[in-house]
Every structure is written in structure tokens, then in C-alpha cells.
Amino acid sequence: METKTVTISVNGREYTFGVGNNFGDIQPNESLLSTLRDRLGLTGAKSACEEGACGACTVIMNGKAVSSCMQLTVGCNGKSITTIEGLTDPKTGELHPVQKAFIDYYAFQCGYCTPGIIMTTKALLDEKPNPTRKEVEEALSGNHCRCISQYHVMDAVMSVAEKGVN
Amino acid sequence: MSKKEYRYVGKNTPRKDARGIVTGSAEFIDDHKFNNMLHACSLKSPHAHARILSIDTSDAEKLPGVHAVITHKNIPEHCRDWKIGMPGFRGILDETVAFVGDGVALVAAETKEIAETACELIKVEYEVLPALLTMEEALDPSSVKIYPQLKPHNEIPKDIEFAGEQFMCDLYRGDVEKAFEESVYIVEDEAEYNSLPSPMAAEPPGVVVNCDENNHFEVWATSQGGYYLRMMCGFRMPNVDMDVYTLNTGGSFGNKQSLQSTVSYAMLLANVTHRPVKLFLTKAEQLLVHDLRLGNKIKVKVGLDKDGFVNAVKGQWLVDSGAWSDVHHVQLGVGLGEMQLALCKCKNWDMTSHVVVTNHDPTGCVRGFGGQELKAALLPTVNKLAEKANINPLDFYSKNFCSSGDEYVWRDRHLWTAFETEYELAMRTAAKKFNWDEKWKGWNVPTRVEGNKVYGVGLAVHGNADVGEDNSEAYVRLDGTGHAVLHCAITESGMGQRNNSAKMVAEVLNIPFENVKITPGNTAVNPWEFGLAGSRGTLTTATACVRAAEDARRQLLELMSDVLKFPAEELDTKDGMVFVKDNPEINCPWIAAMQPFGTDITGHGQWTAAYSHPNFCSLFVEVEVDLETGVVKLVDLTGGTDVGQIIDPKTLEMQFQGGFGSAGTDTAINEEHIIDDNTGRIVTHNMIDYKWRTFNDFPPFEQVILEGQPDISKFRAVGFGEIAGSPGPSAIMMAISNAIGKHFCQYPATPDTVLKALGKC
Numbered sequence: 043m044e045t046k047t048v049t050i051s052v053n054g055r056e057y058t059f060g061v062g063n064n065f066g067d068i069q070p071n072e073s074l075l076s077t078l079r080d081r082l083g084l085t086g087a088k089s090a091c092e093e094g095a096c097g098a099c100t101v102i103m104n105g106k107a108v109s110s111c112m113q114l115t116v117g118c119n120g121k122s123i124t125t126i127e128g129l130t131d132p133k134t135g136e137l138h139p140v141q142k143a144f145i146d147y148y149a150f151q152c153g154y155c156t157p158g159i160i161m162t163t164k165a166l167l168d169e170k171p172n173p174t175r176k177e178v179e180e181a182l183s184g185n186h187c188r189c190i191s192q193y194h195v196m197d198a199v200m201s202v203a204e205k206g207v208n
Numbered sequence: 209m210s211k212k213e214y215r216y217v218g219k220n221t222p223r224k225d226a227r228g229i230v231t232g233s234a235e236f237i238d239d240h241k242f243n244n245m246l247h248a249c250s251l252k253s254p255h256a257h258a259r260i261l262s263i264d265t266s267d268a269e270k271l272p273g274v275h276a277v278i279t280h281k282n283i284p285e286h287c288r289d290w291k292i293g294m295p296g297f298r299g300i301l302d303e304t305v306a307f308v309g310d311g312v313a314l315v316a317a318e319t320k321e322i323a324e325t326a327c328e329l330i331k332v333e334y335e336v337l338p339a340l341l342t343m344e345e346a347l348d349p350s351s352v353k354i355y356p357q358l359k360p361h362n363e364i365p366k367d368i369e370f371a372g373e374q375f376m377c378d379l380y381r382g383d384v385e386k387a388f389e390e391s392v393y394i395v396e397d398e399a400e401y402n403s404l405p406s407p408m409a410a411e412p413p414g415v416v417v418n419c420d421e422n423n424h425f426e427v428w429a430t431s432q433g434g435y436y437l438r439m440m441c442g443f444r445m446p447n448v449d450m451d452v453y454t455l456n457t458g459g460s461f462g463n464k465q466s467l468q469s470t471v472s473y474a475m476l477l478a479n480v481t482h483r484p485v486k487l488f489l490t491k492a493e494q495l496l497v498h499d500l501r502l503g504n505k506i507k508v509k510v511g512l513d514k515d516g517f518v519n520a521v522k523g524q525w526l527v528d529s530g531a532w533s534d535v536h537h538v539q540l541g542v543g544l545g546e547m548q549l550a551l552c553k554c555k556n557w558d559m560t561s562h563v564v565v566t567n568h569d570p571t572g573c574v575r576g577f578g579g580q581e582l583k584a585a586l587l588p589t590v591n592k593l594a595e596k597a598n599i600n601p602l603d604f605y606s607k608n609f610c611s612s613g614d615e616y617v618w619r620d621r622h623l624w625t626a627f628e629t630e631y632e633l634a635m636r637t638a639a640k641k642f643n644w645d646e647k648w649k650g651w652n653v654p655t656r657v658e659g660n661k662v663y664g665v666g667l668a669v670h671g672n673a674d675v676g677e678d679n680s681e682a683y684v685r686l687d688g689t690g691h692a693v694l695h696c697a698i699t700e701s702g703m704g705q706r707n708n709s710a711k712m713v714a715e716v717l718n719i720p721f722e723n724v725k726i727t728p729g730n731t732a733v734n735p736w737e738f739g740l741a742g743s744r745g746t747l748t749t750a751t752a753c754v755r756a757a758e759d760a761r762r763q764l765l766e767l768m769s770d771v772l773k774f775p776a777e778e779l780d781t782k783d784g785m786v787f788v789k790d791n792p793e794i795n796c797p798w799i800a801a802m803q804p805f806g807t808d809i810t811g812h813g814q815w816t817a818a819y820s821h822p823n824f825c826s827l828f829v830e831v832e833v834d835l836e837t838g839v840v841k842l843v844d845l846t847g848g849t850d851v852g853q854i855i856d857p858k859t860l861e862m863q864f865q866g867g868f869g870s871a872g873t874d875t876a877i878n879e880e881h882i883i884d885d886n887t888g889r890i891v892t893h894n895m896i897d898y899k900w901r902t903f904n905d906f907p908p909f910e911q912v913i914l915e916g917q918p919d920i921s922k923f924r925a926v927g928f929g930e931i932a933g934s935p936g937p938s939a940i941m942m943a944i945s946n947a948i949g950k951h952f953c954q955y956p957a958t959p960d961t962v963l964k965a966l967g968k969c
Contacts, residue, residue: 093491095491096491160230188900
């Protein structure tokens with residue numbers, strides 16, 4: 043019998059899962075968010091709207107910010123995924139400049155949406171190290187923040203953007 | 209009193225959990241792992257009002273992986289007195305369902321998918337009853353009764369004793385009829401703030417509940433306060449033995465305090481299965497069945513005397529609770545209190561309230577808590593008085609808002625006198641920053657006109673004496689290494705109160721901030737803490753923490769007096785050392801006061817409720833109205849307050865900015881729930897149809913924050929966060945009125961409402 047698998051790379055480590063209905067298999071309807079959180083224990087991406095509207099589950103897939111709740115894991119075969127847990131230097135623990143800026147500029151309140159906002163920011167800066175304020179606002183317009191940390195987030199992101207760090 | 213310089217207070221201190229937040233390692237309830245956990249979901253009523261004629265759960269029960277299916281028929285006998293609403297007028301599951309989404313059956317299963325499948329297998333036959341979706345329908349004596357015991361018709365009793373307190377539900381002071389005779393101007397009007405918005409915290413409401421063999425419940429909750437949740441569960445489920453554990457909470461805005469049906473459902477299933485049961489709402493469920501803001505309509509008559517003071521208010525306040533609510537009686541008291549603060553020179557009041565049950569989603573605690581609701585409807589009417597008298601609203605609210613010596617009846621039915629309450633300077637300084645004098649052109653006169661775009665300005669004020677509400681308790685434990693542990697049941701839901709309380713403890717003990725730890729925010733190891741509500745944390749919780757630190761410091765210096773052979777009053781402490789003030793070279797580490805490997809020092813602090821110092825927020829707004837499309841846009845905003853003493857500048861700034869969201873300022877422009885008249889179903893149950901302000905739509909927001917140093921606590925700080933959005937709705941109504949040249953009061957001001965006001969549709 044043919045065994046179907048799906049292989050994804052998460053934060054530089056490769057994972058292969060069986061696909062099917064047996065216990066432990068990835069079912070065809072399993073979201074990438076669920077795989078990350080429930081199988082890999084990477085709970086930085088948050089489960090909130092589960093319909094791609096709030097951005098709390100944002101991860102970077104092949105260089106683009108995506109809502110992981112809207113990706114089926116079986117459709118991610120061969121994809122390279124970075125989560126918030128993958129931003130910190132694995133050896134030194136040093137924070138990514140965007141993470142550091144979020145602390146320096148007090149860019150969060152409850153923090154539930156913060157990993158998603160940071161990942162959207164990282165994807166934008168990777169693609170465009172010096173975005174304008176307007177471009178940052180547009181890029182983040184799919185990230186919901188109900189505590190209203192937007193003003194501080196913009197200051198944090200622009201401080202990094204102006205340095206051209208990616 | 210002049211401002212003091214402190215080591216930490218008044219300076220920015222990064223949150224202790226900051227690294228966890230930005231790396232994704234900060235733990236929320238949904239991230240926490242529980243062994244052997246079951247997943248729950250509920251079968252929901254498709255009808256707004258119906259009787260369950262029959263229910264067949266046999267197929268659901270047979271589904272492999274299902275552990276419990278509970279309906280109103282098989283609810284365990286000892287859980288039949290578990291109620292919902294306040295006072296509990298209905299069982300958790302009932303033969304009659306009262307709104308679209310009301311629980312019909314509860315399922316616990318090995319996976320969420322199995323639980324959902326099981327729900328689909330349940331067969332229910334309903335007798336559909338007339339749905340009463342508006343307060344008018346519900347109050348009509350010819351309508352059906354939603355709950356048979358409600359008297360008068362579909363009204364919830366409001367005289368409820370709650371934790372030993374009777375709350376103000378109506379307000380009768382002075383002689384309104386005589387006062388109206390002395391009024392120079394009188395306005396009678398009807399208004400409403402009734403669009404049932406949702407605070408829609410980022411993290412959906414949810415719990416994981418375990419119940420051991422002794423029926424002790426361990427509730428892990430997304431609540432913003434463990435003791436508050438336990439207290440509310442105690443009212444609904446008498447004699448239940450439970451502890452509440454919280455981790456980081458992903459926003460609440462008051463709205464995830466008591467988790468009305470969610471926690472009850474999970475406790476019921478945990479009680480039956482004796483396994484941890486996880487019940488988390490989806491975002492759609494959060495918008496469909498979780499607590500909304502109270503609905504409001506008022507009919508009111510207001511009078512103005514010759515000196516420009518409001519001198520009489522008489523009216524009726526109708527409050528829509530939806531299918532149930534749990535703190536409406538407190539919200540009435542706070543709302544009537546906050547109304548008085550805004551018009552505090554007025555000594556004649558006759559306000560009667562009615563809380564009406566309807567067949568839509570339940571309501572509950574939301575920031576603004578009665579006052580935002582009542583004033584969003586009332587102040588536009590009051591503004592008509594100022595308009596008639598042609599008084600600049602800046603002058604009008606400066607003189608009518610509460611100041612030292614003014615009296616008001618607060619929620620506890622007692623008459624309180626405002627103490628060291630002076631906010632005119634904050635308001636006028638903010639007005640100056642906003643350029644109010646230049647922008648204000650008169651009532652119903654636009655600031656400027658640019659083609660089809662008209663611009664208008666507005667302002668409003670808000671204050672809340674609940675900054676001193678309810679009780680708090682804390683312990684501070686010192687160990688010999690110069691570290692302190694703060695035992696306090698504060699949950700971090702975004703306001704930074706855990707950090708700020710730890711800062712104040714570090715300040716009192718004069719030790720490095722990083723040497724203060726704080727216990728997890730649960731009820732199991734911490735003393736009583738009412739929780740963060742009504743901007744109370746800064747004055748109440750933090751004062752309990754400060755007093756505990758002072759008590760620990762006193763004990764330390766007394767013990768050290770024996771060691772150093774100097775009177776305690778001649779000693780001081782810094783960075784874990786105690787020294788003689790006049791001769792710091794004589795010193796000793798804290799450990800000398802304690803038994804090595806033995807005892808610590810524990811200080812104890814408390815705060816008891818007091819309502820004599822209201823806080824304050826003024827908001828100045830400028831709107832752009834497109835006369836062709838009816839679109840209203842907020843283009844400029846300045847807020848003004850005086851917080852006594854800033855504890856953490858950046859945190860405070862963000863609290864101020866937070867007023868936009870969580871059913872605050874934006875309820876004037878875009879936040880509303882729309883209910884289908886035919887089905888009674890909320891149709892705005894997703895984040896596309898429920899409107900919220902996105903990153904690319906924020907106007908400039910300036911702030912004026914003064915530090916008047918009132919003598920109310922050691923650090924003289926007044927809480928602020930809750931009220932940041934409360935003046936927004938009525939300020940925006942004033943601005944739209946001025947922009948379009950005629951009185952306007954409709955929430956939210958969507959394009960169709962504006963075009964209708966303009967006679968264009």
C-alpha cells in the first residue's frame with residue numbers, strides 16, 4: 043500500500059508526517075496552524091479567527107507572510123516555514139531586531155496578536171528593507187490588534203525600517 | 209504638592225514578560241498542555257425563542273470517542289440549581305431556548321472534531337415561539353414571557369444584593385419639578401446607544417476545567433481576574449468549590465471576566481467526566497454567543513439654569529440585557545454615578561431604570577460599564593441645552609464636570625464628596641493642543657468646508673469613581689538575598705498592572721526591579737483580589753501591594769534594629785542592605801534579620817472600597833463627513849487627563865490609545881452588530897462583517913497627561929485605562945452635528961444614517 047507523506051521545513055528543521063486517517067496521521071483538513079501548535083508545540087502563532095481575517099496565526103512560508111489557519115498542511119509539502127520561535131538566534135538567544143524594537147518601543151499590550159504582527163513585519167522587511175510608513179500600514183492592515191498598540195507598533199517597525207535591517 | 213523623583217515610578221520599565229511576548233513563549237490558556245484532556249462544544253439553538261419538544265441524543269452517544277452528552281433532560285441532579293443570569297432565573301440548560309446560539313446540548317469527546325460531529329447527530333424538535341428582539345416588543349404586556357417568573361413583564365429585578373451590597377438602580381435627589389421651574393432652558397428628547405457592539409478580544413473566550421474526585425474544580429480561564437470569576441461562579445453555582453488559574457490573557461476589556469455560559473458548560477462536563485474539559489469559543493461563537501455591551505434607550509428631560517449649569521434631569525433609562533446578563537444591576541449604579549460626575553453641579557435628579565430581557569445574545573461586563581452606555585445617549589441631549597444657551601462646550605463641560613467638594617451618589621447608594629478633584633486645567637490644556645478655539649465655530653457650524661467634504665469638531669468628558677472600587681489584598685515576602693516576592697492575584701491582560709505593582713514594591717523596598725517576582729495570578733496561592741476593572745488597579749490593587757511592601761519593610765527594620773543596635777526609625781534599606789541613615793557604613797544584609805534557611809518576612813496590605821476620587825478623560829475630535837457618500841472619517845483626536853502621578857509613561861499612553869477599540873470610540877462610526885429581524889440571528893459574526901479599525905486607518909492622536917499629585921495614596925496615582933474610549937461616542941456625535949449643520953445622534957454613524965440625516969436617502 044502506498045504511504046503518503048508530507049514534508050515541511052519549520053525553523054530550519056525538516057518534519058515528515060504520514061497523511062491519512064490513521065491515528066497520528068495528518069488528515070487532509072488539518073491546518074498548518076494546527077500542525078505547528080498541536081504537533082510541534084510551536085504555540086507562538088495563535089488561533090483566533092481561523093478564517094484568515096485577524097493575522098494572529100501569521101507565519102512566513104517561502105518568504106511570504108501567510109495566515110497559517112488558511113493553509114492545509116497537506117498542501118505545504120516542500121515548503122519552508124518560519125515561525126516566531128525561529129526568529130531568535132538559536133545559539134545565543136539574541137532577539138531579531140524587530141523583536142528587540144517591539145520591546146524598546148513598548149509595541150504590545152496583551153501580546154496575543156504580537157507574534158503575528160512581528161512575522162508580517164519580518165516578511166515585509168525581508169522583501170523591502172526600507173518601506174514607507176504607508177507601506178508598513180498597508181502590510182499590517184490584516185493584523186488585528188484590539189488593545190490598540192498600532193501607534194507603538196508603527197514606531198517600532200519604522201525604527202527598524204529606517205535602519206534598513208532585515 | 210510638587211512632583212517627587214522616584215527610582216522607578218514615573219519611568220518606563222519594560223514588562224517582565226516582554227521577551228516572552230515577542231518570542232511567542234508567553235503562555236496563554238490555549239497554549240497550556242493538559243494531560244488526558246477532552247474537548248467540548250455545544251449544540252446551539254437555531255431559533256431566537258423556542259421550546260424543545262423532543263431531543264434524541266442516542267446517535268451522538270454511540271459515536272466512538274464521545275464521553276458525555278448533556279441536555280436539560282439528563283443534567284445531573286446536583287447541578288440542577290446551577291443557574292445563569294443575575295439573579296439566576298434559568299438553568300444552564302433549559303427546555304426553552306432564549307436566543308440564537310443558546311445551548312441545547314453539551315458534548316465532551318476525545319477530539320473537537322468528534323464533539324462537533326456528535327452535535328450534528330443530535331435530533332431536536334422545536335416549537336418556535338415569538339421572538340422578542342426589541343425592548344418595546346418585550347415590554348408589551350401582550351407579548352409572551354421569556355421567563356415565567358419575571359415581573360413586571362420581561363423585566364429583570366434590579367434590586368439585587370450582590371456581595372453584601374445593594375446597588376443604586378434609580379436616582380432620586382432634590383426636587384426636579386421645582387428645579388425645572390427655575391431652568392432657563394429645557395430640552396426633552398429620546399436617544400439610544402443600542403447597536404450591541406462586541407469588545408471582540410483577540411483571544412477568544414475559553415476555559416479548561418478539571419474536577420477531581422472530591423468535586424473540587426480547577427478552572428484555567430482566559431478571564432482577566434481569577435477571584436472575580438470565582439465570585440461570579442459562586443453566585444450562579446452555589447456551594448461549588450473551585451480555584452481559578454489564569455496565565456497571560458489575550459485582551460478582555462472587562463468582557464472575559466465572568467465567562468458566563470462558557471465556564472458553566474465546561475464545569476458541567478468536567479463534573480460528569482472527571483477529566484479536564486477544554487471549551488474554547490471560535491471567533492464566530494465569540495461574536496454570536498459571548499456577552500455584548502448592554503443596549504440602551506433613554507427618554508429624558510434636562511434643564512439649564514441662568515448660570516449655565518444643568519440643574520435638573522428627569523428620565524427613564526431602558527436597558528436591554530438580551531437573554532441574560534450578570535452585572536446589569538452594578539452597571540446601572542455605575543452608569544447613574546458617572547452621569548452625575550459629568551453634570552456634578554446638578555442637585556435634582558429623577559432617573560428610573562428598567563432592565564429588559566429580549567431574545568438576542570446575552571450582555572455582560574464591558575469596559576465603560578453602564579456609564580459609557582448612558583452618557584453616549586444622554587450627552588447629545590444635554591448638548592442641546594448648551595446649544596440653546598449658545599455656550600461653548602469647552603466652557604460648558606469645564607464648569608459642569610465634577611470638582612472638589614461636589615457630591616454624587618455612587619453605586620453603593622451613598623453620597624460621596626469629591627476629594628482633590630480638579631480637571632479643568634487638563635481639559636483646557638488638551639483643548640489648546642487641539643486648537644479648539646480656532647476650530648470651534650459655533651453649534652451646528654462646520655469648522656471648514658472643502659468641496660463635498662465638511663469638517664466639524666466635538667468634545668466630551670467622562671469620569672469614574674470606581675477607581676477606588678472593591679477590595680484588594682496582597683502579601684510581600686522578603687528573603688535574605690534581597691529579593692521580594694509579591695503575592696497578588698493580578699492577571700496580565702494587557703494593562704501592565706503586574707509590572708506596575710511590582711515596580712511600586714521595588715520602589716518601597718528600594719531594591720532592583722528585577723529582584724521583585726510576582727506569583728502567578730491564581731486564587732490558589734494568593735489572597736483576595738477583586739481584579740482589574742473600572743480603572744481600579746492603580747489605586748486599589750497597587751495600594752494593597754504598596755502597603756504590603758511597607759509592612760514588610762517595617763518588620764525588616766525592626767528586626768534589624770536588634771542586630772545593628774540602632775532604633776528602627778534611624779535605619780533605611782537599599783538593594784538588600786540595611787544601613788544607619790546617618791552613618792551608612794554601619795550596615796548589614798537582609799539575611800541578618802532572618803534565620804538562615806529559616807524564616808522570611810511577610811508583609812500584608814489591603815485596600816477597602818472608597819469612591820471619593822473620580823478619574824477623568826476629555827476627548828476632542830475632528831471628523832470629516834463626505835456629503836455625497838455619507839462616509840464619516842475621524843481625522844484628528846486629542847485626549848486630556850490628569851492621572852495624579854504617572855507610574856509607567858508608555859503603558860499609560862497605550863491605555864489612552866486603547867480607547868478606539870473594544871467597543872469604545874469606534875462605536876460612534878463603525879462598530880455594531882446587525883440582527884436579522886426575521887431570524888433573530890446576528891449576521892455580523894465574523895471579522896469582515898463586524899467592522900474594526902485597521903492599521904492603515906488611524907488618525908493622529910495627541911495626548912495631554914497632567915500629574916496633579918492628589919493626596920489619595922502613597923504615589924498619588926489615579927487609574928485611567930478603562931475610560932479612555934468612553935467620551936468618544938458623544939464627542940463624535942457633536943462633531944458630526946457641527947460638520948453637517950444639524951443635530952445628529954445615531955450610533956454608529958454609518959453612511960446610510962448620515963445620508964438620511966442629510967435628506968439624501
